[in-house]
Amino acid sequence: MRDDPRLPSSPGFWRSPVRGLRFTSVLGMVLLVGMTVLFVTGLLSYAAYNPDLSPVNDRTPGKGLLGFYLVDWPTDPHWLYRLNQGVHVTLGITLIPVLLAKLWSVIPRLFALPPVRSLAHALERLSLLLLVGGALFQFATGVLNVQLDYVFPGSFYTLHFYGAWVFFAAFAAHVALKLPKALRNLRGPGDEDGLRSPRPAPPTVSRRGALWFVGGGALLLFVTTAGRSFDGVLRRTALLAPHGGADPGSGPNGFQVNKTAVQAGIDPVEAGDDVWRLVVTGRTGTVRLSRADLGRLSLHSAALPIACVEGWATSDQWWRGVRLRDLAALVGYPDGPPDVLVESLQRRGAFRRAALRANQVADPRSLLALWVNGEELSPDHGHPARVIVPAAPGVLNTKWVARMTFGDL
Numbered sequence: 001m002r003d004d005p006r007l008p009s010s011p012g013f014w015r016s017p018v019r020g021l022r023f024t025s026v027l028g029m030v031l032l033v034g035m036t037v038l039f040v041t042g043l044l045s046y047a048a049y050n051p052d053l054s055p056v057n058d059r060t061p062g063k064g065l066l067g068f069y070l071v072d073w074p075t076d077p078h079w080l081y082r083l084n085q086g087v088h089v090t091l092g093i094t095l096i097p098v099l100l101a102k103l104w105s106v107i108p109r110l111f112a113l114p115p116v117r118s119l120a121h122a123l124e125r126l127s128l129l130l131l132v133g134g135a136l137f138q139f140a141t142g143v144l145n146v147q148l149d150y151v152f153p154g155s156f157y158t159l160h161f162y163g164a165w166v167f168f169a170a171f172a173a174h175v176a177l178k179l180p181k182a183l184r185n186l187r188g189p190g191d192e193d194g195l196r197s198p199r200p201a202p203p204t205v206s207r208r209g210a211l212w213f214v215g216g217g218a219l220l221l222f223v224t225t226a227g228r229s230f231d232g233v234l235r236r237t238a239l240l241a242p243h244g245g246a247d248p249g250s251g252p253n254g255f256q257v258n259k260t261a262v263q264a265g266i267d268p269v270e271a272g273d274d275v276w277r278l279v280v281t282g283r284t285g286t287v288r289l290s291r292a293d294l295g296r297l298s299l300h301s302a303a304l305p306i307a308c309v310e311g312w313a314t315s316d317q318w319w320r321g322v323r324l325r326d327l328a329a330l331v332g333y334p335d336g337p338p339d340v341l342v343e344s345l346q347r348r349g350a351f352r353r354a355a356l357r358a359n360q361v362a363d364p365r366s367l368l369a370l371w372v373n374g375e376e377l378s379p380d381h382g383h384p385a386r387v388i389v390p391a392a393p394g395v396l397n398t399k400w401v402a403r404m405t406f407g408d409l
C-alpha cells in the first residue's frame, strides 16, 4: 500500500527529477532573506501609521506585546515610507514564483506516511501548517490589497498584521530546524530526505534550468512591478500596477489619485470657497478660516511624495500651503505643537480622519496644502485643502480637510 506508486503517499508517485534537497535549499535560502525583509518592512509600515497614537489610527487595538517595537515614526528622510513600501510590495510580488516553487519542491512530504511519527513530528507538522498557511495567507491578502484596493474594508491591516506574526513565528521555528541541513546541502550532496524521486522520469529541464525558470519569473514580476514607486515613463513599465480608477490626466495635478472626490462623496458646495471654513481647535479655543484667510497666512513650500501602503508612490511634488505648526500656534501652541486629529469633509470611509504625532506637526515641511506644482489643488487631490507630511504613508495625508483638533491625543 505504502509503496504503490499510484498513490501520492508513495515516494515513487513523484517523478520529477528536478526535486531534491539542493533545489529546495537554494529556494529556501532566497526565501530566508526575502521573507525576513518582507517581515521587517511590513512591521515598519504598520509603525508608520502611528497606531499607538490614537484609536483612530489603531487597527489592532488588541495587539498587546506584538506592538512592542512601535516608535514615533520619524519625518526624515522624507522618502522613508516611499522606500519602505516600495521594497515591501515589489519584493512581495517578486517572491511569488520562489514561494510557489519551494512549495512544489516539498510537496511529496505533505503526503508522506505515516502522517505522524512522534510527538516531535506532530509539532513539526503543525508548525508547517502555520508556515505554509501563513505564507499563502500573507501573499493572498497582500496581493488582493494592492491589486483590487480596499477589498477588505477596514480589516486589511488587522489581517495582515496578525497573519505576519503567525507566519513569522512558524518561519523562525522552521529556519532553526532546517538551516543546518540547507547549508550542508548547498555545500555538497547531502542526504536526500525523501525529496529525490526514487524512479525519476526522464528530465525535460535540468535543475539549474528549473532554477533559472523560477528566477526568470521573479525577474519578470520585478520589472513589471517596480515602476509603481515612480511616475512618468517608469510608471508605465508597471504593467501589473492597478491602472483602473481615475485617470489623473496631465498637468500639475496629473499624478496618481487613489480616490476621487466623487467616490469619496464630497459635496462640491460644501467644498466651495463660499461655504468651506477650516475649523481649528486647540488650547485657546476655535478659529474658523476661509481659504482666503489661509492664503494670507505665511505660506511655505515642500517637495514631498505621496506614498501609498499599496506600494505605489509619486515622485516629489511641490506642495504649497500653511505649516501645520503655524496652525497649532494660532490656537495656543506657539512653541512646540502637540498631536493633531485631522478630519475630512468626507462622511464615510476608513481614511476620512487620521491623527498625526507632535513630531510630524512640528516639521517645517508638514503642510496644509492649498496648491500643488504651482496650481490650485484639484478636487481629486483634496481641494480645498489637504495634509502632506514628510516620510508618512499616504493614509495620513488627509484630503478635503474640514477640521483640525490640536491637543495631546
Ligand SMILES: Nc1nc2c(c(=O)[nH]1)N[C@H]1C(S)=C(S)[C@@H](COP(=O)(O)O)O[C@H]1N2
Pocket (backbone or CB within 6 Å): 255, 256, 257, 258, 259, 264, 306, 307, 308, 309, 344, 345, 346, 349, 351, 352, 353, 380, 381, 382, 393, 394, 395, 396, 397, 398, 399, 400
Ligand atoms: N479624506 C480622505 N483622505 C485621503 C484618503 C481618503 O480615502 N479620504 N485616502 C488616503 C490615501 S490611502 C492615500 S494613498 C492618499 C492619496 O492621495 P492622492 O489621491 O492625492 O494621490 O490620500 C489619502 N487621503
Ligand SMILES: [Mo]
Pocket (backbone or CB within 6 Å): 258, 307, 308, 309, 310, 394, 395
Ligand atoms: Mo493609500
